[in-house]
Amino acid sequence: MINFVGAGPGAADLISVRGKALIEKADVIIYAGSLVNPGLLEFAKEGAQIFNSAKMTLEEVLDVMKAADLAGREVVRLHTGDQSIYGAVREQMDALDALGIEYDSCPGITAACAAASSLDLEFTLPGISQTLIITRMEGRTSVPEKENIEALAAHHASMAVYLSTGMLERLSERLVAGGYAKDTPAALVYKASWPEEEKYICTVGSLAETARAHHITKTAMVLVGDFIEGSGYSRSKLYDPSFETGFRKAAAKTGTEPLPDHSPKEERSEAPQLYRAVCFSHQGVRVLQRLIKAAGDKGIAAPEAFYSFNTDAAPDGFVSVSGRLKEWVEEGFRLNASMVFVGAAGIAVRSIAPFVKDKLSDSAVIVIDDNGRNVIPLLSGHAGGANKTAVIIADLLDAQPVITTSSDINDAFSADVFAVENRFKIGGRSGLKKVSAKAIEGKAISLSIKDYPPKEPVDIIVADETDREYSLLLSPKKYTLGMGMKKDTPFEKIEEFALKVLGDAGIAADDIYAVCTIDIKENEPGLKAFSQKYRIPLISFEAALLNKASGDFASSDFVKKTTGTDNVCERAAVLGAGGGELLVHKTARGGITAAVAIRKSVSFLS
Ligand code: SAH
Secondary structure: EEEEOOEOOOOOHHHOOOHHHHHHHHEEEEEOOOOOOOOHHHOOOOEEEEEHHOOOOOOHHHHHHHHHHOOOOOEEEEOOOOEEEEEEEHHHHHHOOOOOEEEEEEEEEEEEHHHHHHHHOOOOOOOOOOOOEEEEEEOOOOHHHOOOOOHHHHOOOEEEEEHHHHHHHHHHHHHHOOOOOOOEEEEEOOOOOOOEEEEEEHHHHHHHHHHHHHEEEOOOOEOOOOOOHHHHOOOHOOOOOOOOOHHHHHHHHHHOOHHHHHHHOOOOOOOOOOOOEOOOHHHHHHHHHHHHHHHHHHOOOEEEEEEOOOOOOOOOOOEEEEOHHHHHHHHHHOOOOEEEEEOOOHHHHHHHHHHOOOOOOOEEEEOOOOOOOOEEEOOOOOOHHHHHHHHHHHHHOOOOOOOOHHHHHHHOOHHHHHHHHHHHEOOOHHHHHHHHEEEEEOOOOOOEEEEOOOOOEEEEEEOOOOOOEEEEEEEOOOEEEEEEEEOOOOOOHHHHHHHHHHHHHHOOOEEEEEEEEHHOOOOOHHHHHHHHHOOOOOEOOOOOOHHHOOOOOOHHHHHHHHHOOOOOHHHHHHHHOOOOOOEEEEEEEOEEEEEEEEEEHHHHHO
């Protein structure tokens, strides 16, 4: 008797009780070595013969089955996941039929289900999709034409795409060609249920980038569809390819997620990056032109182009900063722009030297050599995002990203990235260093949340304050700043007023979780620059949503007439704060209004 058994997605205890019993009984086990957890073989009885089918042809597998069956021995043919899905099981059954050998099947948990579980997703959300499409990109095995990805995508049903990790660029293109918007939620789950599992929420458009950023090249499940967002992931976060759900859970416990009812229309990762590049030679111009074109082709933001030459040959589309490079750099640092230097690293180092201050607030600085071969994040690789941007640029130029930050080259946890991505306020540099050094040595980092007090001293505690022992304290940011302003109010005015309002209330910019406003102001250049400079995400709400905020708000007929709501700053602050209370009521000056609210969801921590 041959028993085809589904081994499940990876974790040894995700096999069925029946499947395990069959392994325990088997005299011969043939397992798919590439994906079946060898831990399952520990259930085998003493003396059982074990074969790894990864090294065998179909004929060799059948020979083993035949011989065992003839000797009256029990055979388990162990397949990854469930054998009925891409298991190549039919061909074995047909051969066994021809040989007159009996067989039976015991199902397993398929990878799509494991991936959904690891993200706590439901494929079949009423009102969103009641259908799950299981498919794959064409590889060595062809896919019938009528099932091409474009045609399947057109259904907008929930999708689980197997066997396609190496073809994500193409997969995205085909999903989009089939009618999915680029920002449709997607997820990538690497080795679901294995200890090395990694999971990322992204979008249809950022699948390939997400895989690249995390070096995922195989054994991943791609999930696509609105069910991902419907299952509770707020859209704003979906845009961030580096958003890792393991971290999200930690953050959610401390209440840093916006309340679902008040979910913001736009958030951090969508906030525009001030992104500038300067070159110093004609070769540099060509590299930048190539970068801008490649970015355009992919629909990715390209840097504004500047040049600083001794000659006056101004290339088209470039702005001259000849003789004013220092001012250009100074302005870049002041506005917290990401700056790219195309040329020798020495030029960049000398230009930025006077302005370099602090790794948590310095601008991102990146160098590309004149041939466009190497892309080097020189400054602010983590907090400023230079590493991430360098990887994107390198990909566009087909160049080598030269990453030098220890945690990245050692694949280690980085406390500053963790804090920045989860928007925690960092309580002390020394703790940051201590935790990062430990992670780089390959040691495990423990994390605790105040409501779950640890018995042992931990590396990181997330709380406002605590009397427990820790190396690094990360505190949820407590406030939101609501703002309204007249069109084209200059950045400097907005900055000055916002800092004054915060200063009067004794609040640091570092304590602000988000700047909140009405949607019609979300592209106000001065406000965007403020959000950029202080790395505070900008959240905007439609008037209809602002009207739903509850509280005692100042009311203006003029504002109501022009915007559809009687008050922007207080209502926006309160909504951004998840319905929290106002700490600073509407304050106005020179056509700018500001208010501060206390985030409701974090107040329990204090
Ligand atoms: N019969 C298996 C699928 C085999 S095809 C099942 O039912 O799961 C192999 C593909 O399955 C891989 O390319 C990957 O897309 C997916 N896969 C298998 N195990 C996985 C896991 N633990 N996590 C994510 N994807 C997995």
